[in-house]
Amino acid sequence: MGDQDSNFLQIMYWLLGGMVAFALLLILLAMLVVSITGDDEADPLARQVLAERVQPWGRVNTGEPGTMAEAGPTEVAELSGEQIYRNNCAACHDSGAMQAPLTDDAGTWNNRLDQGRETLVRHAIEGIGQMPARGGNPNLSDDEVAKSVDYMLERLGR
Ligand code: HEC
Incomplete structure (x- = not known):
């Protein structure tokens, strides 16, 4: 080579x-x-x-304050009444801890249910007796508390 x-x-x-x-x-x-x-x-x-x-940077806002034209990630993440209940209310209302009335037993509610939805929601928001305001989670909105109460009422057959 x-x-x-x-x-x-x-x-x-x-x-x-x-x-x-x-x-x-x-x-x-x-x-x-x-x-x-x-x-x-x-x-x-x-x-x-x-x-x-x-997600795209610009989104069209069609007018109503606080609502986006498209369903953004925040809406996707919105919790159902059942999820809010499980995270904030089940600990007491599934177990009867602190004598909380049971979501699966209308009998434990005595005549609370006769107060009607408005009053129940208000008591859940403000707290009543041993029950802490908003189930102890100040980050819950009135709407979210109402949704979890609605879920409870549904399970109670009301
Ligand atoms: C730390 C335990 C605890 C948690 C958490 C809790 N509750 Fe309660 N809840 C109670 C107790 C105890 C009562 C009964 C209070 C009383 O009348 O003295 C009660 C009562 C209620 C009532 C009936 C109010 C009335 O007018 O008689 C509703 C409705 C209710 N809770 C909803 C909720 C919702 C909704 C959540 C979650 C956002 C929640 N609770 C979380 C303990 C709890």
Whole structure:
């Protein structure tokens, strides 16, 4: 082999080596990207965060204060009466802790139910006896408390 041939071979080896190293780098980068963005489908919070991140920046507001034309992530995350109940009320009203009237037993409500929905909602918001205002969660809105009371009434067959 002449000098020129071995020079040529050397350059080819360097080139090949460089390409392999570059390919490995790309694969590593791809794996990194997948590990950052992939596989959070199962986690609802992660999905919501992702939805917030990818939603369009501008949204059309059609007028009514506080309402967006599109259902944004906040609306998606709105809790049902059942969820609010489970998070804030079930501890006492499923177990009867502190003599709380049971959501599954209208008999434990004596004549509370005859007070009507308005009064029950008001007592749930303001608190009554051993029952803390808003079930002890000051972050609940009046609306959310009302929804959880409605859920209780539904389970009580009212
Ligand atoms: C720490 C325990 C506890 C939690 C949490 C709790 N309650 Fe109560 N709740 C009680 C008790 C005890 C009573 C009975 C109070 C009394 O009349 O002395 C009661 C009574 C009530 C009543 C009947 C009020 C009336 O006028 O007689 C409603 C309605 C009610 N709760 C709704 C809720 C809702 C809705 C939540 C969740 C947002 C909730 N409660 C969370 C303990 C609790």
